[in-house]
Amino acid sequence: MNQYIEPVPLEKSYRLINHGPTILVSAAHDGVEDVMAAAWACGLDFSPPKLTVVLDKSTCTRRLVENAGTFVVQIPTVAQAQMTHYVGNHGLNDEPGKLQAAGTKLFRMDGFDLPFVVGCAAWLACRLIPEPHNQAHYDLFIAEIIGAWADSRVFRNGHWEFASADPALRTLHYIAGGQFYAIGDEIVVSGR
Amino acid sequence: MNQYIEPVPLEKSYRLINHGPTILVSAAHDGVEDVMAAAWACGLDFSPPKLTVVLDKSTCTRRLVENAGTFVVQIPTVAQAQMTHYVGNHGLNDEPGKLQAAGTKLFRMDGFDLPFVVGCAAWLACRLIPEPHNQAHYDLFIAEIIGAWADSRVFRNGHWEFASADPALRTLHYIAGGQFYAIGDEIVVSGR
Numbered sequence A, B: 001m002n003q004y005i006e007p008v009p010l011e012k013s014y015r016l017i018n019h020g021p022t023i024l025v026s027a028a029h030d031g032v033e034d035v036m037a038a039a040w041a042c043g044l045d046f047s048p049p050k051l052t053v054v055l056d057k058s059t060c061t062r063r064l065v066e067n068a069g070t071f072v073v074q075i076p077t078v079a080q081a082q083m084t085h086y087v088g089n090h091g092l093n094d095e096p097g098k099l100q101a102a103g104t105k106l107f108r109m110d111g112f113d114l115p116f117v118v119g120c121a122a123w124l125a126c127r128l129i130p131e132p133h134n135q136a137h138y139d140l141f142i143a144e145i146i147g148a149w150a151d152s153r154v155f156r157n158g159h160w161e162f163a164s165a166d167p168a169l170r171t172l173h174y175i176a177g178g179q180f181y182a183i184g185d186e187i188v189v190s191g192r
Helices: A010-016 A060-068 A078-089 A098-102 A132-138 B010-016 B060-068 B078-089 B098-102 B132-138
Strands: A005-007 A023-029 A032-038 A041-046 A049-054 A070-075 A106-109 A112-117 A122-129 A140-151 A172-176 A179-188 B005-007 B023-029 B032-038 B041-046 B049-054 B070-075 B106-109 B112-117 B122-129 B140-151 B172-176 B179-188
Touching (some): A010 A041, A010 A122, A023 A060, A023 A112, A032 A060, A032 A078, A032 A098, A032 A112, A041 B041, A049 A122, A049 B041, A078 A098, A078 A172, A078 A179, A112 A122, B010 B041, B023 B060, B032 B060, B032 B078, B032 B112, B049 B122, B060 B070, B078 B098, B078 B172, B078 B179, B112 B122, B132 B140
Antiparallel strands (some): A005 A140, A023 A070, A049 A140, A070 A122, A106 A112, A122 A140, A179 B179, B023 B070, B049 B140, B122 B140, B172 B179
């Protein structure tokens, strides 16, 4: 854990994914740890905070999520674009050394025995809300957010502060075929 | 319809929302039309293409979507930030003149009798896939994308081309309290 990681109040945790960043899903079960990239993650509720994430049946991470009932959604940065793309295109089933090859390092947060990815901009500890029809029919998983943290260099006082941070800490937004966009300039609208 | 609007092949339509933009949902039923902003929309499948969107029970748009069984998801631009924020914070039930006050103008695409919002970067015509449990319990709606179009000044040949377009055409990514970010710089990762 680095010195910049600070807890985010759960009622503000939706703000970490509200702008649609590409995420990394990590999970562990029975001594196996995996991390995959996903573009299809989304807020679902404010209180208690919930999110949705789409996990393909072919992924090892999905099996770990289903078995463990817990997982981490974390938000990688521009500095992690290559790693994010690698773990999104390589499967642990075919490549047991995937995480080492990608340079993905894991750590634990105090009080949460889950695999968190080093170097991300924010982390959401999640507890699966089992919905068998959604999972089987749509690959759609619903979870409650039970812990949230962010790198205070880029998210503080409940807001992303990209303008004043190192551009390498900006969030990634995936299109296809290795093409990402970083998040850009702030636009503030007044009034209601 | 303006001269720049071009169809997007359905198999590439997921790319229009893959980077997590804030969207506008529009629907019409029985002579009533409404438009609302939503941050919680997300890809769900490639073929046939599907998406999820969260629609609060208090909104008039949700009622129209449920009654019509069809709706449009469109992607507003930086130039539309004020309008997007307005239609996200004002309800048609309380303010019948909401769309006029917001400056939201509607048009029809050939062959689709749905209300499309003028000036957006892209549009997805959607057909609701009824899932009563998700709708009632989570406010979560699943739909198939049955038509897709984009402004060819900013999306062409299956890719967003923000770098070469007017910055006013960039997509919006909402955080909270009137704070948006525009999408930023392209990052291309090579290899798999």
